[in-house]
Amino acid sequence: MxxxxxxxxxxxxxxxxxxxxxxxxxxxxxxxxxxxxxxxxxxxxxxxxxxxxxxxxxxxSKAALLAAVLERRDEVDEAAFQADLAAGHEYVEALTRVIERNASRPGIVELYATLSAEATSPGHPAHAYFQERYRRVVDRAVGEFERWRDEGRLRPGLDPETAARLTVAVLDGMQIQWLLTADAPDARPDMAAALRAQLNAVQAP
Amino acid sequence: MxxxxxxxxxxxxxxxxxxxxxxxxxxxxxxxxxxxxxxxxxxxxxxxxxxxxxxxxxxxSKAALLAAVLERRDEVDEAAFQADLAAGHEYVEALTRVIERNASRPGIVELYATLSAEATSPGHPAHAYFQERYRRVVDRAVGEFERWRDEGRLRPGLDPETAARLTVAVLDGMQIQWLLTADAPDARPDMAAALRAQLNAVQAP
DNA sequence: GTCTATACAACGATAGAC
DNA sequence: GTCTATCGTTGTATAGAC
CATH class of the missing domain: 1.10.10.60 (Homeodomain-like)
Structure with missing residues (x-):
């Protein structure tokens, strides 16, 4: 390991x-x-x-080195996430813990934010990697929100797919705002609090 | 010559x-x-x-050229947005129109997505520009959601500042997902629909 | 002021010798 | 498996022609 x-x-x-x-x-x-x-x-x-x-x-190539770095980083994060689930934590808690862990590693957050944006270009060496990664992350969120819906906890009129995409988008978008306020800790948004607020918003009232 | x-x-x-x-x-x-x-x-x-x-x-310098490009693009977008408002459109409608306009210009969207991510680095030539831009965009959204709150239209327990940051984050985050699915038009998320869903989620039930 | 020409250090990448 | 040497391209700087 x-x-x-x-x-x-x-x-x-x-x-x-x-x-x-x-x-x-x-x-x-x-x-x-x-x-x-x-x-x-x-x-x-x-x-x-x-x-x-x-x-x-x-x-x-430099791109191959990047790909290897991303894969290893992902394995570490995924292992921690699965360990949290196995320890009996809910999906929401496990996700929040990933966010909180990242808050202490701004370098990695910036790497992922920058890369996920530059890798949107079809010719980028990490393009396929990020496509696969997003599909995985979104699919997992969809699964969770389908459970919510079945239990009547999802906001009426909102489908699990959209709820999942919005939530993932919030995490990515807040990362940008979080990184942009690195030199103003007072104005810095609380990533975990934002996630909780978003999850609350997509919840049934 | x-x-x-x-x-x-x-x-x-x-x-x-x-x-x-x-x-x-x-x-x-x-x-x-x-x-x-x-x-x-x-x-x-x-x-x-x-x-x-x-x-x-x-x-x-290359950075100076970039700064000039961003400033000009911003002037155009800002003018269109203000024109929409002056034409009697609501904030939400004007915002949606900006999104829809961008959907026909993937190059510009990719430029902004990539730049806003790489400009999170404090040493980046466009760092100050994006800090100022985000403050402006978020502030405008805060103003709108304060109106919502005063009219009882904002979801209870959600403050205008958080609602604004979440909404801006959704737009940025959805751009990544939108760009990443450039080669799969079927799976491509609808940016405007996502914005409407998010605005619905932060609304009072 | 508006440009062309040239030079430079650093970059990713390749070829071929041990 | 790791080296030295080298290639083409990059951002930037300077000199100087009109």
């Missing part, structure tokens, strides 16, 4: 020690710090002590 | 006479096509038939 990152292997020769996992770790960190487009392969490579063609041997 | 830079595309207007407005026009179009970061100054310059240092004489 957890990759042993940053533990320097002993040996007289510092170079040639970079593994796939070490590169992934450094890339995720740098992407989170400065964003995908600003980050350079040379900088990632330098952080793990190899040349940038050396890095490209493990990941054939 | 004829400038021979650029490809002989359309002989509509005389080459070598590129004005600020022509550059702005070409830049807006290219940014909308491929995004800000992918677009190159050389390509913009080529489209108006000048060299790229020639372009830099009018706009000292």
């Amino acid at each position: 957890t990759t042993e990152a940053g533990s320097p292997r002993s040996g007289g020769y510092a170079r040639g020690r970079a593994t796939r996992a070490e590169i992934l770790d450094a890339a995720m960190r740098l992407f989170g710090e400065v964003g995908y487009r600003t980050a350079s392969l040379r900088e990632v490579a330098a952080r793990v002590g190899i040349s940038h063609p050396g890095l490209l041997h493990h990941f054939p | 004829t400038t021979e830079a650029g490809s002989p595309r359309s002989g509509g207007y005389a080459r070598g006479r590129a004005t600020r407005a022509e550059i702005l026009d070409a830049a807006m179009r290219l940014f909308g096509e491929v995004g800000y970061r992918t677009a190159s100054l050389r390509e913009v310059a080529a489209r108006v038939g000048i060299s790229h240092p020639g372009l830099l004489h009018h706009f000292p």
Whole structure:
């Protein structure tokens, strides 16, 4: 599960020690710090002590490296979400906890916000990834709201599909507003509170 | 002196006479096509038939060009919105019309979605612009929802500020989902319908 | 003022040697 | 598996022609 990152292997020769996992770790960190487009392969490579063609041997392109980072990040988030569900938490609670966790990692939030927007372009290397991801996230929300509807808890006139899309949209849109107020903590919107307000709005009165 | 830079595309207007407005026009179009970061100054310059240092004489940097493009786009949208209001349309109708207009210009939508995300980074050249823009848009929505509240039309327990932020977030978030389904028109969410559903959800039952 | 020409450092990517 | 060397392209800066 957890990759042993940053533990320097002993040996007289510092170079040639970079593994796939070490590169992934450094890339995720740098992407989170400065964003995908600003980050350079040379900088990632330098952080793990190899040349940038050396890095490209493990990941054939910058886009491939990005894809690998996204997949790993997703696995971590998904595991935490499923663990919350398995621990008996409701869908709403588990979702709120994901949001709250992200609030302490602005770098990753910015990475996802920027990427999901730039990946809307059909030619983008992460386009298919985000299409699949949105379908998964929306579908899960649809399932939840279908349960609400069956129990009479969904607002009349609102179908589960629309409720799901609106809720996912609120999360994405609030991320932008949250990120844009990084330098004004007082005016910063509360992501979890916004989610609760939205869930309340789509609920039956 | 004829400038021979650029490809002989359309002989509509005389080459070598590129004005600020022509550059702005070409830049807006290219940014909308491929995004800000992918677009190159050389390509913009080529489209108006000048060299790229020639372009830099009018706009000292790529960021300055971007700022000018955003300001002009905003003026156009703002004028249309105000014209709708002046024509007696309600706020909700005017807002819906902006959305519907944008649905026919996916390039501009993608430009704004991408930019508002990448401009969340404090060092981005358009950071201040988007901060100001969001404050303006949210404030206008707050004003509208305060009216709703005073007339008893706002959902109880929901304050105008939160309702405004949620609504703006829905518009931004739905744009992502809309753009991501560009290659599947059947599954494409209806932006205007989503806005109406959201406004319905924040309304008093 | 309006431009062309040229130079520069940094980028992603490739080729080929150990 | 990792290196050095190199390619084409980018944003930017400067010099200088009209």
